[in-house]
Amino acid sequence: MIVGYAPDSVALAPDFDGAAAGAEFNAYAADLVSSMEPDAPGMHRTDTVDFGIVLDGEIVLEIDDGNETLLRAGDTFVQLGARHAWRNRSDTTAFVAFVLSTPASRVQR
Structure with missing residues (x-):
């Protein structure tokens, strides 16, 4: 996925x-929304191995x-x-591409 x-x-x-932003976030990434910490804005932990590259900005x-x-x-990263x-x-939007991969040990078969 690519995130701005x-x-x-x-x-x-x-x-x-914030309500509109939250609704958009939930529409496009509901699984990630559930990992967010309401008491620590932005902090979260994913149960995946995340690979990424910054495409633009910082x-x-x-x-x-x-x-x-x-x-x-x-x-x-x-x-x-x-x-x-x-x-x-910064003062401009940053774009980051992510690939989230579930480790084989966590895949249900």
Whole structure:
């Protein structure tokens, strides 16, 4: 999937329609919505091995311990079920392509 992350300044603006954004997120990625933590906005953990590449812009990967890594267009990453969040502190939308793969040990047969 390809995800566009609006700048944090947009999502934190007083006129941001969080309900509409949540409905859109639920329509396109209901399985991911269920992994979100309401008490820690943006933080979540997926039960998959996530491969990704930043296609355009820049985005910050924040992990559970507060460590942050700035990723720019062309950078790749692998997430192995860590609790994390994506933060766009720039002034333009960042686009990230993801491939989420269920490990063979978790596939029901």
